[in-house]
Each structure stands twice: as structure tokens, then as C-alpha cells.
Amino acid sequence: MSGPIHIRPDETFTLNVGPQHPATHGVLRVKMEMDGEYIVKAETVLGYIHRMHELMGENRTYPQVLPNLSRLDYLGALGYTHGHVLAVERAAGIEVPERAEYIRAITVELNRIASHLFWFGAFVMDLGGFTPLMYAIEDREYILDMLEAVTGSRLTYCYYRFGGLYNDVDDDFIAAAKAFIPRMRKSLKKYDALVTGNIIFRKRLEDIGPISAEMCRKYGATGPVARGAGIDFDVRKNEPYSVYPEFDFDVPVYHECDSLARYKVRMDEMEQSLRIVEQGLEKLPDGPIMPKKAPKLIKPPAGDYYQAVETARGSFGIRIVSDGTKNAYRFKLRSPTYSNMSLFDEACEGMMIMDALAMMGSLDLVIPEIDR
């Protein structure tokens, strides 16, 4: 029998977080060099669910790629399909009726709330609290049921078409959405009382996991990560698209740069999304949901087109390089969590592992969207 293992005090060891680990929310692996509980160096390993969506975008016609986009981010899929239809509409010069744009905005915002709700539950679960997830799932179910009745699916939507929508909303949807707003406002107060003030929760997040504004800029972080670092940047305001200029809403910004700031940004965003849904339902114009002359065959003129949208996770961009045929010559997807995650290696150096995992939760990762 060999004696006890002696570890030199200056010796480090390698720890593998993932690829199958509950804290990584999917198939992500982080190779960490540890000195006791402290991280000396971290290296993220990607690609476990890489599916080459960009090549599919070149091999298929534009309408055939539509369902692919919702497979990127299964929590906030409508935002991504919105980006795609807007990019193709920009390239091919297709006009969209006003009613369709309003319904798009309403459904995207509902989807954003659903995405944030799930993040909220999973994030608190990362920190050891299980109950809030159950409350969050209950509210999220309400949204998914509502969207299922209109779009036909619960997660991987294929609801938008080039020029409009696949299906008009009915009175049931409008009534359900109107009833949802006060219900959700009550729930947000409940979450606030249940979680935000909790002393254990705050001690795990306050002044921990700093991501500065300069780091955001160097790594291209967007969305709640950038807004938690005091950067007032939201594509809906900074580069307005669709009917967002018609709505009155605020962009929550916190300057603390810590994990708690990113939590607060998302919690406030749900209220702002509710405001957009409320105004959208009020202003919803009558009219067609598809243009009269919606082209059957989509062949954008040769050129290079870019479209950015604000999804639940940040600025999502699509680049379409067209050569005038019915397939894209190049189909590039710029996913927000890819950039947000790339700063993790640098940001977590010197942190304790449990704090780093809390920070990873505050980045709101969806792995299929990073790997594409």
C-alpha cells in the first residue's frame, strides 16, 4: 500500500467543468487550472453541439433555412427568427404590413420574458435555491401556452414569414395577453421579495464577478452583460428596427459591473417588455398580415447585407452575402453569447470556483447558440 499523496503547496491541478455539468447549462467544457479553490487559468472548450448552421444556410434556399434559426437559442427563439426575416426583407426589399410588425414585436417581447424567466429560475438554482424555478416555470408555461396557440410550437418557432406572419392572432390570444400583464407584474413583485433581498443570494453576487465596460468593448459583449457594466446599449434603441421606435420603454442600466447588476438588468427588462406588450396590444392596427405581392421565390440582388436585432441575450447579427441566386452565398450568424462567453476565460482568473460558476450563470448561456 502506498502512503498518503503529498501535494506541494505551490502545485496546481486541472479541473474539468463539463462537458456534462449542471452548472454549464448544456454541453460546455471549461478546463480550469486550480490552486486550491482559486482559478489560476481557465480555457473554454466549445463545439460539442456544433451543427454547422452556416453551411446549411448556404445549401438551402432562404425559406428552407427559416426553421434552423429557432434551433440556435431554444429559450428565446422568436428573436432569432425575427433577425433572419428582417435580414432577408432588407436584402430582397420586401415591405411588411404594419399589423404584422406589431404582432412580431408583441410575440418577441413575450418570448423575451419567457427566456428571462427561465434564466431567473436556473440562475437561482445554480446558487442553491430550488423554489424560485418552480414559480418561474409556472409563469413561463402561461406564455408558452399562449404562443403555442398562435405559432403552433412551444420552443422552436417558425412563425414569421418573409413579408409577414404565418398566422394572425385571435381574440383569445389578445385576451390572454391582456390578462397576463397584471399577473406577471404581481409575480415580479413576488420574485423581488423572495430572491432579490435574500442575504445569502446577495453575498454570493455583490461585488463578485466584475466585468468592466472596457472589457465588454474589447470582447464585444452586448445585451444584459454590457448593460450591467454601465453601457447604455440596446439595439432596439441604438439601431431601431421594426416598430420599436413607436414604443415608450426604458433600457435598464446598472453601473456596479458585478453579477448582481446583471441580475437586476434582466429583472427590470421583464417589466419593460411588459410595457411594450401592453402598448402593442393597445395600438395593434387592423389590416393584412402578409403583403399582397409577397414573392414566392426569394432572390435578393447581389450584395452584402447585415441586420442586427436585440435578442434576450444581446445583439444578434446576420450577414447575408447574396450572389443573386435563391441560395445565400454566405450566411453568417453573429451570436451574442459567443462574444459574452469569450470574456469568461479572462474574467474568472483569480476567482474562487463557486464565484466563477455564479458569474457564468449571470452570463445567461445557451450553448447551442454559442456552437451554432
Place this chain on the structure above:
Amino acid sequence: MIKDTVKQALRDLFPEPDPVVEAPAVEAAEGEEEKKPAKKKEGPRVNGVIERNHAEHGYDIDVQCNPGELLAVVMILDKAGFFLESITGVDWIKENQLESVYDFSRYDFDTCRVVIRTRTSRSEPKIPTISKIYPGAGWHERETHDFFGIKFDGHPHLVPLLLPEDADFHPLLKDFKP
């Protein structure tokens, strides 16, 4: 306006006059005023700065430069407070060239997206890395290397990121056969 500032700074790098994109509009003959002028096809792209219509293309300034000038252009954008959105490639197989495309934008209400393009030969694709200026470019360049095989000179860790670690193929090249 940030657009003018950036254009002015870039003009020092490219002293030649801006390349012409569209032929000057020919005055419509009488009675044909309602007819839209037919869009001229763009000729082969030469180096220089082109201003684009944001509503039409989604970006404002379109720069093309040689790989050797890339770092100078990126440093101008870094100084002006731009953040890196993405890096990608395009395979122009007919011209036997690989293009690397960089998107930059700003955390600002003065919207300005700058696209930088640089082309390299297909047989020996080599472009200097910008990860010394923007560390976030590290992942983007690794991804572009995965998909197109463009070698980023000076990159600290140019190994496959999304593809398997022993991958020796580049799936987005137009002559790729699975």
C-alpha cells in the same frame, strides 16, 4: 458625427479618391420621371472607403484594405471606441481569393457600423491577427480558421474551436466535399 470623424481618419490611410460604387445618375428623359433608375452592377472592388446607405445594407462605412494595412485601420477604430462584433470569411473561388470580413460597431446612439474587408490568396491565406488589439478577436479568428483555413499571423492559440480538435478540413470553402 462619428461617421465623418472615422472617414476623415481613414482618408489619411487611403489618399486615393473614393472608389465609385454607382454610376452617376443619368437625368431621366422627359415623361420617364417616375421610372426608377436601374441599379448599376458594382464593378470589381478596389481598396478604399465607401459610404453605404444604412437602411439598405445595414452598415455605414465599408473599407477594403490589403492585409498589411489591416492593423492600422483597426487601431483607428479602437481609438474611436468601437467594439468588435464579429469576424468571418467569404470564399471567392472564382477570383481565387479568400476574404476576411470584420464588423465593428459602437455603444452609442450615433449609429455607425464599419465593415473592414481584406483579401488574401486562396493558396496561401495569411492575414495578421488583431487579437493583440481586441482580445475578443481570438475566438472569432479561430472560428474563421476552422471554416476557411485562413491563417492569422501571430495568433497565440490557433487551434480548432468549433470543429473537432483533429479537424484538417475547412467546411465553408466552396470546393469542400464532405
